[in-house]
Amino acid sequence: MKIAVAIKQVPLRESPLRVNAAGTWIEEDNLGFEINEPDAYALEEALQLREKHGGEVIVISAGPARVSQTLREALAKGADRGIHVDIATLDTLRVANVLAEALRAESPDLILTGLQSDDLGYGQTGVILAELLGLPGSTIIMQVEIKPGKVRVKRELEDGWFQHIEMPLPAVLTIQSGLNKLRYATLMGIKKAKTKEIKLITLDGAAEGPQASAVIEKLYAPGKNQQGQIFDGDPKAAAAKLVEKLRFEARVL
C-alpha cells in the first residue's frame, strides 16, 4: 500500500523563542528546527504499516527551503521518497490546499499526519486534507489496523475513553503521540537517504488557494502571573523558602 505522511517542521523543542520585530511571529534567525513530534509518531506508524503490509511511504512537507532537511531526516528513518512544497504561508487552509494538490497526484491509500503542530497548534491540517480530498477521516488515533479495502482505528476520546471506527480506504488519519515507539535513523539509513528523491514543487501565489480567513495580528508572551510567588537562585535557599510558605502561608504541609 502507498502511505503518505504529512510532516511539519517546527523549532527545536528546547529552543529559546523570541517574538519577531513585527510582533506577529517568532524570530526564526539562528533557530534550529526538527520534525513536529506528533508527525514523528505518524511517520513511525507509516513505517510499521509498510513493514507489515509492504508498499511505499512518502513524506510530504510544506514550507520554506529549510524543510528539506526535516524531509531528509524522515528519509533516513526509512521513508522511501519525499515531496517538498515550497511555500511561505502559515495559513492552515492554504497549507492544506497545496498539500492536497500534491497528494491528489499521488493518490495514496492512506494519509497520516500528527494530531497537531507544536507551533500553531490548530490541530486541523489532517482533518482539512480529508475534506479537500473527499476522503473519510478520523482523528487522535491510537491504533491502525488495515483490512481489505478498509481501515479500523482506535480513536481516543476524553477521560480515558476510546472508540473503534471503521472506514473505507483511502482515508486520512491524525495520529496521537505515543501510540508507538519512535525509531532512530541508522547510519545506513542516513547514508541511503542521501540518494533518495525529494521532489520540489514550487507554486506561484495564485496556486496557494483562498485568502486567509484568520490572521495572526500579534504574538506575545502571556501576561505574567501576578499572584504566584516564584523563587530562584540558590536551590537550598529556594527550597527552604518554599517549604516555609507551604507550611505557614498555604498551610498544606
Add this chain to the structure above:
Amino acid sequence: MSVLAIVEQRMAGEVFAAAQEFGSPVSAFSIDHPYTADAYTAAAEELIRKVNPTLVVFGHTYQTRDYAPKLAARFGRVLISDVIAGKPPVFVRQMFQGKFNADVRLAGDGPHFVSIQAGAWRAGSVPVETFSPSSATSRQVPEAPFREAARAVDLTAADIIVSVGRGIKEKENLPVVEALARALGAELAASRPICDAGWLPMDRQVGSSGQTVAPKVYFAVGISGAIQHLVGMKGAKTVVAINKDPNAPIFEVAHYGIIGDLFEVVPALVEEIKKTKSIPPP
C-alpha cells in the same frame, strides 16, 4: 453579529455563555444524531445554511476537533481553535505549547468558526434546540465507546500529588521525584510524554487524555504546562511548579514555584520537608 452555538453535552453551558458575549442574536443547537465526522459535518452544514450566522461557536472537545475543521474548510474558512479569550473580530489563543498567546483576527466575510477552550468561560444555562438533519450518511462506522481495564490508581482521591514531566529526562532519574512523593506522602503522577514513553503507567497520567485531579497541593516537576496538561490539574488548590525555564507556562498557574534545575531543587526540597517532619505542624 449573529452567532450560532453548536453544542454537545460536554461544555454546553460554556459555549452558550461565550456565544452570548460574542454577539446577538444567539441560537444554540445540538445535533440529534449519533456522532460520526461525516454525519456531523453534513448536519452542521445544513444547520448553518438554514440559520445563516456570522459566527459559529463550538466547545474545543475531541468531537469538535474531529469534524469542525472539516466543516469550516467546506465554507473556505479556518476554525480558530481552542480560544481562551477575546470576542469578534479578535480572539486570543495559545501557540507554541502555551509559550505565547496570539491575537487572531477574523478576515473576510462570515461564517467564521471558533472553538473555545474548556474552563475559559463560565458556564451558564443553555436554552438548546435540537436539530434533526434531513439526511446523514457516513463513511465512518463507529463502535461503542469503551474504557481500558479499570484504573489501578485513583489520583482523584489524592490530597497531594507529585507530578513529573519531560524535565526528568530519563527513566533512571525517576527516583529523584519518587523521593519527593515519599517525603510528602503523595501520589506520583506524570504528564503525557512520561506515560507515552512507558516510564510510568498510563493510569498515572494527568491531563485531557488522563485523569482530572483537584488535590490540595499539586507539585509540577519538570512540567512545562502545555494546555493538555493544565486542564487536568487546574482545579488543584495549591500549585507548586519547579522548572528551569522561567517562561514555562506552568508558572502562569503556579501559586508557588522555584526556577531551577530539578535535580538540585528536588533533593533540597526533600531535605527541607524531612526537617519539618520532626517539628509539629503549625
